[in-house]
Amino acid sequence: MPFFGIHLPHKKGTAQSATVKLPLPEVVKIPMSQHMGTPCEPTVKVGDTVTVGQKIGDSTAFMSTPVHSSVSGTVKAIGDYLLASGKVCKAVVIETDGNQTVSEDVKPPQVDDLKSFIAAIKESGCCGLGGAGFPTHIKLNVDIKDKPIDSLVINAAECEPYITSDCREIIERPDDVIDGIKQVMKYLEIENAYICIEKNKPEAIKLMKEKTASEGNIKVVPLRASYPQGAEKVVAYSATGRIVGEGELPSAKGIIVLNVSTAGFISRYLKTGMPLVEKRLTLDGDAFRTPCNVMALVGTPVSKLIKFADGAEGAIAKLIAGGPMMGMCLYDFETPVTKTNNAILGFTEKLAVRKEEQTACIHCGRCVSACPMKLMPNEIAKAYEAKDADMLRKLKLNLCMNCGSCSYVCPARRNVAETNQLAKGLIR
Amino acid sequence: MRVNSMEKLLVSPSPHIRNDVSTAKIMGHVMIGLLPAVIAATVIFGGKALMLIGFCIAVAVILERISGAIMKRPDTTGDLSAAVTGLIFALNLPPTLPFWIALIGLFFAIVVTKMLFGGLGCNFANPAIVGRIVITLSFTSAMTTWSEPFSSDVTTMATPLASRSADYFDMFIGTTSGCIGETSALALIFGFVYLCAVKVITPSTPVAYVGTVALFSWIAGVDPLYQVLAGGLLLGAIFMATDYVTTPVTQTGKIIFGIGCGIITCVIRLYGSYPEGVSFSILIMNIVTPYIDMLCRTKPVGAKKPAKPQKEGM
Numbered sequence: 212m213p214f215f216g217i218h219l220p221h222k223k224g225t226a227q228s229a230t231v232k233l234p235l236p237e238v239v240k241i242p243m244s245q246h247m248g249t250p251c252e253p254t255v256k257v258g259d260t261v262t263v264g265q266k267i268g269d270s271t272a273f274m275s276t277p278v279h280s281s282v283s284g285t286v287k288a289i290g291d292y293l294l295a296s297g298k299v300c301k302a303v304v305i306e307t308d309g310n311q312t313v314s315e316d317v318k319p320p321q322v323d324d325l326k327s328f329i330a331a332i333k334e335s336g337c338c339g340l341g342g343a344g345f346p347t348h349i350k351l352n353v354d355i356k357d358k359p360i361d362s363l364v365i366n367a368a369e370c371e372p373y374i375t376s377d378c379r380e381i382i383e384r385p386d387d388v389i390d391g392i393k394q395v396m397k398y399l400e401i402e403n404a405y406i407c408i409e410k411n412k413p414e415a416i417k418l419m420k421e422k423t424a425s426e427g428n429i430k431v432v433p434l435r436a437s438y439p440q441g442a443e444k445v446v447a448y449s450a451t452g453r454i455v456g457e458g459e460l461p462s463a464k465g466i467i468v469l470n471v472s473t474a475g476f477i478s479r480y481l482k483t484g485m486p487l488v489e490k491r492l493t494l495d496g497d498a499f500r501t502p503c504n505v506m507a508l509v510g511t512p513v514s515k516l517i518k519f520a521d522g523a524e525g526a527i528a529k530l531i532a533g534g535p536m537m538g539m540c541l542y543d544f545e546t547p548v549t550k551t552n553n554a555i556l557g558f559t560e561k562l563a564v565r566k567e568e569q570t571a572c573i574h575c576g577r578c579v580s581a582c583p584m585k586l587m588p589n590e591i592a593k594a595y596e597a598k599d600a601d602m603l604r605k606l607k608l609n610l611c612m613n614c615g616s617c618s619y620v621c622p623a624r625r626n627v628a629e630t631n632q633l634a635k636g637l638i639r
Numbered sequence: 640m641r642v643n644s645m646e647k648l649l650v651s652p653s654p655h656i657r658n659d660v661s662t663a664k665i666m667g668h669v670m671i672g673l674l675p676a677v678i679a680a681t682v683i684f685g686g687k688a689l690m691l692i693g694f695c696i697a698v699a700v701i702l703e704r705i706s707g708a709i710m711k712r713p714d715t716t717g718d719l720s721a722a723v724t725g726l727i728f729a730l731n732l733p734p735t736l737p738f739w740i741a742l743i744g745l746f747f748a749i750v751v752t753k754m755l756f757g758g759l760g761c762n763f764a765n766p767a768i769v770g771r772i773v774i775t776l777s778f779t780s781a782m783t784t785w786s787e788p789f790s791s792d793v794t795t796m797a798t799p800l801a802s803r804s805a806d807y808f809d810m811f812i813g814t815t816s817g818c819i820g821e822t823s824a825l826a827l828i829f830g831f832v833y834l835c836a837v838k839v840i841t842p843s844t845p846v847a848y849v850g851t852v853a854l855f856s857w858i859a860g861v862d863p864l865y866q867v868l869a870g871g872l873l874l875g876a877i878f879m880a881t882d883y884v885t886t887p888v889t890q891t892g893k894i895i896f897g898i899g900c901g902i903i904t905c906v907i908r909l910y911g912s913y914p915e916g917v918s919f920s921i922l923i924m925n926i927v928t929p930y931i932d933m934l935c936r937t938k939p940v941g942a943k944k945p946a947k948p949q950k951e952g953m
Contacts, residue, residue, distance in 0.1 A: 214940060219656075220656075372656070444940070444941070454940060454941045455941060456941035456942070456943060457939075457941050457942050457943045458943065459941070524647075525647075527647075527648065528647075528648070528649050529648065529649040529650075529651070529655065530648055531655055535653075535654060535655040535656040536653060536654045536655075536656070537653050537654070538653055538655065539653065540648070540649065540650040540651060540655075541648065542648050542650050543648075544648075556655075558655065562655075562656075563649050563655075564649070565657070567661060570662055570715070570718060570759070571715075571757075571758060571759050571760035571761065572760050573662055573665075573720075573759060573760045573883045573884055574760065574883045574884050574886075574888055575665070575883040575888075576883070576888035576889065577660075579888055579889060579937060582937075583940070584939050584940050584941075585937040585938060585939050585940050586937070586939050587888070587936060587937055589888060590932075590936065606936075606939075607939040607942045610939050610940070610941070610942060613653070615653050615654030618654050618657065619654050619656065619657055619658055620658055620660070621657075622660045622661050622662045622664070622665055623661075623662050623760075624657065624661065626652065628652070628653065628654065629652040632652065
């Protein structure tokens with residue numbers, strides 16, 4: 212069987228924690244680049260009054276979605292902002308007026324066919340809410356006459372430890388999820404949908420089974436709880452048994468993979484027209500005294516979230532946006548929440564600082580057995596040291612999705628995944 | 640008041656968590672896996688065997704520490720690999736071997752085979768096996784002087800492989816002559832089950848190795864069970880042919896390695912001039928391991944075959 216997984220501690224302590232709306236921040240900072248693709252250009256000026264749901268950034272580029280204001284208030288500044296990835300983009304700083312006046316642009320979109328559906332999704336500012344943030348309108352923009360899609364895979368695996376935000380979406384808004392699935396199935400003429408949930412979320416599985424009991428073509432697929440079960444290729448295989456090959460999109464195999472929170476959002480947007488301006492996040496880690504799930508407005512500084520979860524900034528040694536396996540370290544407590552954030556983890560020194568130094572590779576082969584793509588990280592490391600780009604291509608380094616399983620299992624504590632990432636620089 | 644938050648937060652590439660299996664823990668498991676054999680050796684051959692084991696472990700660690708210091712390398716004895724080498728080496732010695740000969744063997748094992756090649760992970764051959772082969776060839780009579788079980792007398796009793804007349808039960812529980820740790824099949828099988836249970840080794844190499852020896856012997860008209868129980872086969876197959884550093888990484892590679900060891904062992908045992916061929920077979924297969932690894936690469940999921948290079952100038 213392809214796609215081996217590794218076993219990780221689940222740490223889903225916040226699974227029972229109902230989402231709490233975060234208090235309105237005084238100031239939000241909304242970056243113009245919220246996901247992969249072209250950053251937007253601000254469409255507002257300093258001093259402008261903005262309202263909730265008003266478009267404040269747009270781009271004519273294909274690989275881009277607009278950015279909307281999450282608050283009502285006044286634009287205080289527009290400046291350059293350093294993203295966690297090291298890139299610089301523009302950000303709009305808005306001082307809130309406390310009224311949260313909703314923009315008059317916010318009204319249910321006119322949708323009657325696939326074209327208008329895709330156009331509406333683009334206007335909603337929606338991107339993959341699972342973390343990778345692929346713009347949803349591009350994912351759904353497939354030529355169904357030429358390449359019909361027969362399977363909609365709803366990714367609710369949530370295989371990263373700690374994170375429970377997708378699980379809470381299912382439990383708190385099950386009808387939105389089902390409706391979103393139906394809308395996508397309707398406009399893309401998809402026969403079957405599979406809601407894939409890891410078995411460590413029995414409550415979510417039970418609820419989805421109940422809600423889909425009368426829906427013959429929406430199936431709930433309980434998945435073995437193993438990492439990286441939620442990776443696109445892995446979840447597509449678990450649901451349909453089809454392998455999405457090298458350089459292929461799932462649509463080439465008749466599959467569209469959509470995150471469960473994205474499905475829920477699509478339903479709400481079609482009903483209300485409120486674009487993507489808020490995000491559910493799991494706040495967890497040993498630096499937070501009150502781990503919980505919160506609904507935060509896009510642009511809210513992370514420091515507000517930390518305070519809400521009773522985390523002392525002084526005690527936090529490492530702040531991670533996302534899960535512990537693939538999440539990115541934040542270096543600033545004032546980093547704003549973006550559309551693709553699904554968790555903020557605060558680790559104290561105990562969890563953040565590695566006690567053991569890395570030692571020599573002992574060729575134990577654990578990285579090879581752990582790799583879900585069946586790559587050979589040990590050979591990749593050798594080829595990287597020799598700067599042998601041809602060998603790296605032969606070893607199919609391009610298939611590495613940086614899931615981190617190889618580093619996780621390495622008994623010599625080597626930074627195996629990091630080496631893979633560095634090696635990718637040689638074959639670009 | 641926050642002065643400079645950029646100084647306080649740690650930034651590192653993902654993943655941010657690791658499991659708790661370390662090199663030292665793996666080596667610790669191997670030592671626990673060898674414990675039944677050590678106990679059996681002490682019961683069968685007495686305190687002198689235990690003393691030789693302790694001596695070898697201590698010397699192996701000291702040699703690694705001293706040579707590492709001379710080579711200006713950080714001390715690596717904490718990973719326990721030197722201790723494991725010392726222990727396995729000791730179990731491959733006759734119980735009455737003079738300590739100074741063991742010292743020479745350990746020098747070749749730790750200093751020459753391991754440290755001069757760059758330390759743990761860089762040696763191409765199993766250090767304990769090279770050490771043993773060096774002293775077997777140099778001090779052949781001392782290395783083939785066996786003592787009877789439960790006796791402190793140095794006799795020149797033949798091992799089951801040479802005598803070809805030992806009792807199955809004796810060979811199974813270990814009450815026969817031979818190297819310190821090789822006589823008790825029962826103790827070694829306990830270790831095998833333990834190492835598989837804690838996932839330090841997979842059964843592939845030992846099963847392929849022992850299976851090949853049994854099959855080869857059966858085809859050659861020799862008693863397969865006798866060949867499996869006699870000599871150092873189980874000790875070699877379970878604890879030396881499974882050494883990570885010097886054996887293939889993939890499961891297919893491990894099986895090829897085991898089959899290769901089995902064939903070479905049988906050829907030496909049945910047709911060669913040495914009664915035992917386990918050490919030589921593992922050493923030879925250690926040498927071909929890089930080639931086995933090259934041939935047995937995994938097939939990445941969904942990988943496309945590269946386009947055939949276009950011929951130029953046609």
